[in-house]
Amino acid sequence: MSDFPYKSSKYRYTAIRFIKSKKGIFGIPKINISADFECEITKENGLYYETYGEIVIYIKHFILKDACLISIDVEDSEEYEIKYILCEGKYIAFDHSNNKYIFQIEISGLLGPTRTLYAHSILREDGITLRVEENDIGRCAGKYDKDTYPQTQIDASVHYTFAAREVLRHMGIGKYLHDNHLGYILLLGFETCNELHPDYPPHWHLIFRWPYFCGSQAPHIYIDKEGKMESNVTYIDGISGVCRKYQTLEWCKIVDMYGADVIAFRLVEDGGMELTSPGGNTYKIAPYSMEDGVKVYCDERYIGNITVKNDTDNGQIKLLWNNSDCIQGSYKEIIEYDQYTGTITKIEFDDSK
Template sequence: MAGLAAAVLVVIGVASPAAAQRTGDQVRVVLKFVKRAAGAGVRFDPATCAACSPITDANWNADNDRETVIALWIPRMRTLELGFDHGAANVRRVILEGGDVPFNREGNRLTVAMPPVAAEAVTAAEVATHIVEPGMVLRFEHADPARRAGVYAQGLFPAVQRAAANALEFAQREVVRELGLGEWVERNHLGRIQIMGFDTNAPHDHRDAPPHIHMHLRWPDNTGTQIGHYYIGEDGLLSHNVVGVKGSGAPQHRFGRGQPFTTVAPDGRAIYTHRITPEGWLELGRAGAAPCVIRPSGNGGFAAGASVACPGMAPRRIAVADDLAAGVLTVDTDTVREVFRYDRDTGALLSPSAVPVPPPSVFVNDG
């Protein structure tokens, strides 16, 4: 931990690098063409934009039963109309980043109206639901075998590891809630806790393997963020943690079972500590305090669920189910069932996430 902590402290106060973009007046974009049914996909017509060029890397593009994903270099900050042909009749939506862009269809040709793009816009192929709470965001990735790509394109689909990641993501969320970590980092302007799993569809070349989970404190300027990768074996248990520091240039550090890793804030304070136990379970708590213990709820790994036991609190059982066909994520915490409905094409949360404001005559104590 000493070498990693030193690397973290070195980068405190260093400005974050500029967003990645191609030298000159071009930016990289990814468009997702959602299909009506399995079948033909569209193809970019270069005659409609002489200043545009396709990105040919296979992991930047995709064509499966759900969608066609096309990556392009386009002129920066220009209002464009891009043409696509071949499978145009099979397209029902066009996605840029997290939302729809307008398009027109004439016969077997599709014209997409592109807004001016200032910096790279490449996340359209992601299929994840974001659950935002004070000081924390949980990014839940939907593992759809029909979209499998990259490292996960062939062989046994990592269903066990993904189910384990599902339980571990929400178990960590439960610890963050129990210990008040999210509110604390937000109140002290230390950044935001981000809980994540792993993608199985290689969006924008994010190959995300082997299977793992994250829980890191994203620093306000990103540089200095310590990103751990808690790897999950075929048995659904945790094996080890590999940590890198954004923007530091320092080598990654490996933490095996039994070795604790403490996340540091921008002001140098130790915030929370993770420790993979000798059994492959997970301990998580405030730095220097007795931790919560996250263990499988059954006799095997985490694929069947997790049990969260914090000091002085009764254990809580976490069970997660993701219905891809219905677009419904269900999370059971003991007897409380949460239902998150999401857009099956993008993962965007459809369930309400905030209480509507009261009528104007209602007194609201603003503190």
């Protein structure tokens, strides 16, 4: 995979998404751009493609600070209409007339890798941040395709991140990190929609993000076709090429920037995971199953299970935590989000069940 679009100090590659009204592969229509500075539609591999639900293009342009606009027109298709146009997480207004879609984008002040393809729903509490990648089969790209779409691994990764959040709450890790200004735990899944970030094979992340990033430990926990956790490869943020693979039953220790132990975890033989902290209990996140979601144990005692249903067509996550000990410990959470950007629009929380 080439990472050349991120290496230039002079140019930026800004992506644009065209959401089609009808799913299918129809061919990319003729697209014209115009500006009073150097820019072009780049057709390099991974920067100009069609998926079943969208068309994605990248525009190469100077990095500029003033009010810099690019005018764009896209020819009509006989097969579908363009429902939405998105750039850098924003919906772009357009005019549809004379067999063309006409709009403008502003590139003033845009820096770093383009964020147009991100469809992330982010939940934060003190010391813990959780991100759900809103994957959709109509957007799959890179190493993922429609015929081998990893739906089981996607569902498993979402369950594991929410189950890990629940365990970390029980352990008191988030409050400890926040109160002592040590950073936070970042729980991520994987994305299937970005040619430049294959994010393959399927995995989830349990990252301890230090306050200044560099040195953070970033475990990548790989998931097999049945949804079980099968291996852990841990990288160090900011230090390229440094990583270690942990074997099943081998503890992976997570330390803070002063070298003190925070948590440790290991994968176990049934495809689950055990977590502990210095002097604390040992929790187990059992392997994902379609019927039960993920069960959670504390010192081998069952304490509850978590089920997550993510409806990416309508932008809604339904989460249910069933606590076995007391009715007050159970809760239901409904998270509504924009299906194309992942932006959360509403959260309903009910702990009365």
